[in-house]
Amino acid sequence: MDFQFTEEQQLIRQMARDFAQAVVAPTAGERDREHRFPVEEFRQAAELGFAGMLVPEKYGGSELGTLGQCIVVEEISAACASMGVTISVHNGLCSGPLVRFGTDEQKQKWLPKLASGEVLGAYALSEANAGSDAAALTCKATPDGDGWVLNGAKLWITSGSHANMIIVFARAPEGISAFLVDTKSEGFSVGKVEEKVGIRSSSTVEIMLDKVKVGAECLLGDVGQGLKIAFNTLDGGRIGIAAQALGITQACLDASIKYANEREQFGRPLGSFQAIQWKLAQMSSELEAARLLTHKAAFLRDAGEPHTRIAAQAKLIASTLSNRSADEAVQIHGGAGYTTEFPVERYFRDARITEIYEGTTEVQNIVIARDLLG
Numbered sequence: 471m472d473f474q475f476t477e478e479q480q481l482i483r484q485m486a487r488d489f490a491q492a493v494v495a496p497t498a499g500e501r502d503r504e505h506r507f508p509v510e511e512f513r514q515a516a517e518l519g520f521a522g523m524l525v526p527e528k529y530g531g532s533e534l535g536t537l538g539q540c541i542v543v544e545e546i547s548a549a550c551a552s553m554g555v556t557i558s559v560h561n562g563l564c565s566g567p568l569v570r571f572g573t574d575e576q577k578q579k580w581l582p583k584l585a586s587g588e589v590l591g592a593y594a595l596s597e598a599n600a601g602s603d604a605a606a607l608t609c610k611a612t613p614d615g616d617g618w619v620l621n622g623a624k625l626w627i628t629s630g631s632h633a634n635m636i637i638v639f640a641r642a643p644e645g646i647s648a649f650l651v652d653t654k655s656e657g658f659s660v661g662k663v664e665e666k667v668g669i670r671s672s673s674t675v676e677i678m679l680d681k682v683k684v685g686a687e688c689l690l691g692d693v694g695q696g697l698k699i700a701f702n703t704l705d706g707g708r709i710g711i712a713a714q715a716l717g718i719t720q721a722c723l724d725a726s727i728k729y730a731n732e733r734e735q736f737g738r739p740l741g742s743f744q745a746i747q748w749k750l751a752q753m754s755s756e757l758e759a760a761r762l763l764t765h766k767a768a769f770l771r772d773a774g775e776p777h778t779r780i781a782a783q784a785k786l787i788a789s790t791l792s793n794r795s796a797d798e799a800v801q802i803h804g805g806a807g808y809t810t811e812f813p814v815e816r817y818f819r820d821a822r823i824t825e826i827y828e829g830t831t832e833v834q835n836i837v838i839a840r841d842l843l844g
């Protein structure tokens with residue numbers, strides 16, 4: 471067993487950390503206030519290879535794997551959780567399934583552009599009446615000559631307003647199937663833009679499919695294979711969200727340590743009070759544990775080993791930890807933590823979503839229990 475990152479992984483972490491702190495962090499607060507999508511930050515991330523982390527080198531990717539992606543998403547999320555999920559969804563939920571289930575023709579068409587950042591990817595499974603119960607989706611795929619016509623609406627689509635290609639899950643006569651949809655297609659439009667509590671620099675929108683015609687070459691995997699693709703993709707995506715939550719927790723810890731050293735009450739720094747020390751000790755210890763779990767899940771996915779349960783466990787543990795940590799970080803900052811003067815209020819708002827998307831905390835428990843009980 472080796473707890474040491476490889477030299478390459480250490481370099482990736484340093485590169486991601488430098489990029490996150492120099493490019494992503496300085497605009498994070500402003501983008502959050504203005505609900506502004508990180509267009510320029512994404513472009514620069516792509517230049518570093520962070521838009522093609524699961525894409526094989528032969529298609530122009532950096533091929534860092536799930537663990538490499540974890541490392542990068544954590545560093546970026548520590549600076550800005552909105553940018554973290556933008557990167558995680560683009561890589562894990564769009565390029566990822568294309569790499570796993572796409573034909574060579576589909577890969578040739580999309581992967582180089584996804585890896586270079588010329589194309590931004592998204593993933594559309596959820597609908598108004600199909601959230602936790604994704605299999606209840608009603609978006610329809612009707613056979614039309616060699617291809618298909620898609621009709622329906624998808625809700626909560628991360629990056630949907632800016633995406634160029636979206637993997638859309640729709641119900642065909644033979645069962646739920648996955649389609650690669652070019653957002654320039656006639657009949658595709660963006661509907662309601664969600665006003666959110668947190669991750670406000672990430673866009674979350676409704677997308678409308680009104681008689682969108684797609685060719686036979688747009689079917690991802692086999693017809694009727696959609697749920698298998700969706701759930702396999704979410705196994706990886708959950709590791710990405712766990713990494714996002716780790717980043718938020720690390721940011722909470724760093725901000726809290728800084729404040730505890732600087733702020734004085736009763737003539738002493740806050741950090742000299744045992745009550746504050748214990749909060750920091752707890753946060754740091756749980757972060758180490760959650761990180762090990764998340765990295766193990768990533769390692770198993772990269773190794774092609776079963777990982778559905780451990781991916782759900784990583785997301786469960788890391789996401790709930792990020793919420794406890796953000797709560798404590800605000801508490802350690804006192805009144806200042808409840809203002810926009812300090813970033814912990816953003817961490818507090820951003821952490822909340824990690825327990826909801828890509829399967830709620832309750833759904834993670836269901837996945838874990840199902841695996842345990844058989």
Ligand SMILES: Cc1cc2nc3c(=O)[nH]c(=O)nc-3n(C[C@H](O)[C@H](O)[C@H](O)COP(=O)(O)OP(=O)(O)OC[C@H]3O[C@@H](n4cnc5c(N)ncnc54)[C@H](O)[C@@H]3O)c2cc1C
Nearest residue numbers: 593594595596601602626627628674826827828829830832
């Ligand atoms: C900001 C944001 C971004 C998102 N991005 C995407 C995206 O890019 N693509 C996409 O497809 N989807 C996306 N989603 C959708 C997200 O995955 C769903 O919101 C999530 O799966 C929960 O579904 P729901 O909101 O319909 O809640 P519901 O399914 O209605 O659940 C409501 C509550 O009931 C609980 N519950 C439901 N069923 C059970 C059960 N059987 N046992 C116990 N408790 C249960 C849930 O845990 C939850 O607490 C996003 C959502 C948000 C908010």
